[in-house]
Amino acid sequence: MNSILRPLFFALIVRPLMMVVLGTNVRRHALLPKEGPALIVANHNSHLDVFALMNILGLKPLASVRPVAAADYFMTRPFRRWFATRIVGIIPIDRTKSRRGDGGHHPLEPISEVLRDGGIVLLFPEGTRGEPEKLDAFQAGVAHLARRHPEVPVTPVFMHGLGKALPKGEAILVPFFCDVFVGHPLDSTLPKREFMAQLSKSFENLAEELPPKEWI
Amino acid sequence: MELSPEVRIAIVCIFAALLIASVVSIVIQRLNPDRDFVELRERVRTWWAIVGIFSCALFWSRTAAIVFFAFVSFLALKEFLSMTPTRRSDRRVLFYAYLSIAGQYYFAASAWYGMFIMFIPVLMFIWLPTRMLMIGQTDGFLRAAGTLHWALMITVFSLSHAAYLLVFQEGPTPRIAAQFPSELGALYPGAGLLLFLILVTELNDIFQYLWGKTFGRHKVAPRVSPGKTVEGLLGGIATTILFAGILGPKLTLMGPWQSLIAGTIIAIAGFAGDLCMSALKRDLKIKDFGASLPGHGGVLDRVDSLVFTSPLFFHFIYYTYG
Numbered sequence: 001m002n003s004i005l006r007p008l009f010f011a012l013i014v015r016p017l018m019m020v021v022l023g024t025n026v027r028r029h030a031l032l033p034k035e036g037p038a039l040i041v042a043n044h045n046s047h048l049d050v051f052a053l054m055n056i057l058g059l060k061p062l063a064s065v066r067p068v069a070a071a072d073y074f075m076t077r078p079f080r081r082w083f084a085t086r087i088v089g090i091i092p093i094d095r096t097k098s099r100r101g102d103g104g105h106h107p108l109e110p111i112s113e114v115l116r117d118g119g120i121v122l123l124f125p126e127g128t129r130g131e132p133e134k135l136d137a138f139q140a141g142v143a144h145l146a147r148r149h150p151e152v153p154v155t156p157v158f159m160h161g162l163g164k165a166l167p168k169g170e171a172i173l174v175p176f177f178c179d180v181f182v183g184h185p186l187d188s189t190l191p192k193r194e195f196m197a198q199l200s201k202s203f204e205n206l207a208e209e210l211p212p213k214e215w216i
Numbered sequence: 217m218e219l220s221p222e223v224r225i226a227i228v229c230i231f232a233a234l235l236i237a238s239v240v241s242i243v244i245q246r247l248n249p250d251r252d253f254v255e256l257r258e259r260v261r262t263w264w265a266i267v268g269i270f271s272c273a274l275f276w277s278r279t280a281a282i283v284f285f286a287f288v289s290f291l292a293l294k295e296f297l298s299m300t301p302t303r304r305s306d307r308r309v310l311f312y313a314y315l316s317i318a319g320q321y322y323f324a325a326s327a328w329y330g331m332f333i334m335f336i337p338v339l340m341f342i343w344l345p346t347r348m349l350m351i352g353q354t355d356g357f358l359r360a361a362g363t364l365h366w367a368l369m370i371t372v373f374s375l376s377h378a379a380y381l382l383v384f385q386e387g388p389t390p391r392i393a394a395q396f397p398s399e400l401g402a403l404y405p406g407a408g409l410l411l412f413l414i415l416v417t418e419l420n421d422i423f424q425y426l427w428g429k430t431f432g433r434h435k436v437a438p439r440v441s442p443g444k445t446v447e448g449l450l451g452g453i454a455t456t457i458l459f460a461g462i463l464g465p466k467l468t469l470m471g472p473w474q475s476l477i478a479g480t481i482i483a484i485a486g487f488a489g490d491l492c493m494s495a496l497k498r499d500l501k502i503k504d505f506g507a508s509l510p511g512h513g514g515v516l517d518r519v520d521s522l523v524f525t526s527p528l529f530f531h532f533i534y535y536t537y538g
Contacts (some may be wrong), residue, residue, distance in 0.1 A: 167307075
């Protein structure tokens with residue numbers, strides 16, 4: 001990660017963008033982890049999600065904040081690769097590999113490494129931005145991580161609105177406020193299926209806090 | 217900008233009033249330590265920020281003050297569009313709606329009255345639905361076009377009238393001769409008019425609130441805003457008219473009679489604007505339009521009365537002196 005350009009980018013570009021052009025409406029900011037190791041689980045509507053979340057976490061812990069992102073998308077072109085790894089500071093994960101590779105490493109091992117080093121990991125378990133503002137089924141990787149690191153708090157964060165501001169495949173940014181509802185940390189000791197049920201339930205509850213306003 | 221002495225005095229008085237409000241809010245918190253006055257103190261603190269930024273813009277230049285209003289319109293439109301349902305297919309149409317803010321305030325800054333008055337009610341009224349047609353989604357067309365046009369009328373068109381006051385000049389053949397309080401005031405009558413509009417509108421809110429709190433018995437709009445009472449409304453209107461009658465001749469080109477009429481218009485329109493935004497919030501099932509102004513809610517919650525008072529006051533001035 002670029003230790004000069006990265007904080008500058010977040011202070012001078014992301015912060016004004018999130019505060020003036022878009023605007024975030026955060027509920028229960030105090031439930032967010034202040035320091036690592038921590039795992040934040042959020043739903044994914046737009047490329048802007050990760051910037052909104054990192055902006056809300058603040059500039060202080062920025063050096064330890066690492067979003068998990070798809071290697072098969074972000075590691076392809078040279079500039080995109082440079083930006084994703086040096087500026088955003090992603091942990092690239094190959095979505096196509098779901099089993100242990102030739103080296104015997106678990107595919108989620110890079111995330112575990114960051115957690116062991118005290119990082120704050122942002123995870124979007126829908127796996128893709130998908131159709132904006134629609135919750136897709138969560139991938140089970142998050143349950144693996146929770147089991148491997150039972151001491152790390154898992155905080156669910158429900159995000160809404162950025163899928164309208166900049167959905168998949170659009171280039172024009174349209175200003176909208178986005179809602180960010182922070183939930184209570186999850187119980188990491190549960191087995192996989194129960195953990196995933198707990199995660200989905202938590203997101204359903206958070207989504208119910210939205211004022212009723214959808215047409216289409 | 218060259219500000220006339222009466223405008224400078226008015227700004228100093230506003231800062232003095234804020235100082236008193238701050239002292240009072242601190243003292244009553246000390247006297248009642250078990251009651252929570254956080255919201256009141258936040259409210260006063262936010263007022264400091266609003267008045268501070270606005271006065272800086274006003275002292276800096278006329279264009280800076282107009283840009284300030286354009287920014288308020290942008291924030292208000294963003295709140296409105298975030299709170300109301302929109303169709304995802306209309307993203308590009310919404311983008312044009314945001315762009316129209318720049319156009320509307322450009323026409324205000326350059327005192328291009330003809331374009332200023334028709335840009336949103338005519339050009340945008342036709343262009344935005346046309347752009348929607350080009351996308352081709354007919355489901356919810358009326359709701360989408362109607363909501364968007366209302367959003368622009370409220371957050372951009374109405375509020376821009378307050379900004380246009382800044383460039384207002386007395387016409388060659390006014391219906392009533394202006395009575396300027398000072399020579400500088402005759403050169404730049406806009407700042408005094410704008411300050412009069414904002415002061416009387418905001419004080420009208422406060423007067424109605426205070427009268428209602430003290431003497432309020434009979435609800436005036438129980439279904440829209442249960443807190444509003446007949447006593448608050450009448451007492452507030454009377455106090456506002458009186459205040460406007462005293463302030464107008466000192467601060468603006470209006471004589472005493474015109475000031476009383478302006479006070480009446482602002483008092484009644486302010487009440488209606490406030491109620492209208494309350495009805496809108498009830499319909500959308502939200503309490504506030506946002507949380508960007510601590511203690512007040514969103515920007516739209518703060519400018520709710522101004523949405524109705526600024527175009528009406530502007531046209532009263534334009535008809536009488538333009």
